[in-house]
Amino acid sequence: MDKLHFKTQNDFAEALKIKAGSLSDVLRSKDGMGVSNAIKDRLEFLYDVNREWLTEGIGEPILKKNLLVRDTKEGVPYYDISINDSRLEDLLIKEGEAEYLVNYKPFNDCTAYLPVFGDSMYPRYASGEIIAVKAITNFDVLQWGEAYVVMTDAATNGIRSIKNVHEHQDPKKLILRSSNPNFRGDTVVEKKNITSMFIIKGKITRNLI
Template structure:
């Protein structure tokens, strides 16, 4: 079995189509079909970043098991430790997380590299694909001090007029504004300006993954 065959085995194990896998990893259309033993390390790194439970040594050599057994690298459902997962969408329902403190999470997600997050919730929409895909869940870390926000990072933003969006934050020629930059380069998605004083709540998007 060669590298491509092993990768397809992993994709099938995840229940994905090859195309959706390529989108999730930020690979070009048809990239999987072209893979072989000379596949670039940068491509393997993109796959590993998107699917941290994949044993890249197995992918490259066929040795060992397909999945990593290290609990620190694999997300787990829990009811005792981890970050709350709310089965609501950030775009349309996240207000109950912000405003109703009696709302209980569906479960906790114990995923060591994202356990500093405030919560996990769902994503809808395609403006951040392939970086964040429609149907993913995202780890959000609430930022209390909005006076300095590092640019170039992806944020989930709630505005004073009730709009919710997930975008990369960029600079603006107007010092009183930021720009909201989509990953998706389709013409229907464009860069928008957002006045800084319209940001009511903001969360850094630490990472995303498929629902457990």
């Protein structure tokens, strides 16, 4: 229970990365508002809160400690930050800024775990899910058609998105394509404008946590 001991509601809101007013509205059930899925996800993943207890009052409030999360140096860093956040590239090279390490052997060769926030252009990964990504250092050796987190410089409008990457007839360029039918059209970028690229190796589903 110690993980849920905060001095003030503001401290709790800050830990959940939400506005204090939003948390206050939820806790007071303002206008019939329940606990949002985003808050449930963060309470469950960060603090081992039992979702059934949170919404239905069933079971124990705190689950047994997550078997994947370790207090040791073993594992891959988890960053509770959107892929659209401009701070992400800096965070990925500063493991000390990570929330904690996740020790899940199938993905222990990855660079980081990241949450998916909002509407994904790759519908396989829904809001609230956590993806395992591995940094790409050679943009000439890619797996065509696979999903990547792609980040580009200001010359290409600072793209930060999950896209399927396809081969372009010009070897200096790549085609970025969404698999989500709500986001149509291809984006062509030059490799020189890509600042970072990460292949998505998979995701941690809630039944694994």
